[in-house]
Amino acid sequence: MLAVSPVHRAVRRLRLLPRQRPAEHGQQGHVPHPVHQFMSPAFLICCTIFLTTTIDAATRVMASMSSKEILSDQEPSVTSKYLWCVTLSILVLGVLLVGGLEIIQALVVLAAIPLLAICVIMNISMFKAVRQDFPNIRAKELLYIDTTKPRTEE
Known part of the structure; x- marks a missing residue:
């Protein structure tokens, strides 16, 4: 079975491409729900606004x-x-043409690795700040919430 790209499916839903016929082995063709007629264009419009x-x-x-x-x-x-817009567009199109979505996924993972270290450092500093602001509260008290006792305002 041939893999159909999401763009191809979206274009087919907009009825710009002819619908494929059902398979010959007794399988029924997919009949879209009527909601698809307005949800697919709405989704494409939202994606366009987001990217723009x-x-x-x-x-x-x-x-x-x-x-x-x-x-x-x-x-x-x-x-x-405009110069930066054209440069960014050429870069994205070049990456798509050279390697497709696999290259983009790899680039996203590579870009996220330094952010992981930054997130760990931010968590450590947050715990240090909380420990300085609230020195009398222990981790056991924060992790266990007793729901049987009524809350009292302090």
Whole structure:
């Protein structure tokens, strides 16, 4: 059986591609629920809005960081934002064309490894801060909640 990509399924749901016929071995063809007729386009619209705003924010940040002597209340130049948008788009398309989603998944995992160390350091510092702010509370008291005793306001 051929694997069908999510994009192909989404395009087929929008009725831009012809529907495939049922299999010959007695299997029934998939009949979509009527909800799919408005949920699939709504999902595609939400994805488009999410990607547009994400790329806009990323290009604004990269343009601000690459501009010389820009103040915090100033906007970067439109040319700089367009340049970063085109550069980011070419990078993403290149990665997709070279290796597909497997390469993107590997890049996401590689980018997450340094963040894991940062999260561990943040947790350690949070526990130290809580221990300094509340020196009389022990971990056993925090982990066990006695529901039989009525709560008293302090």
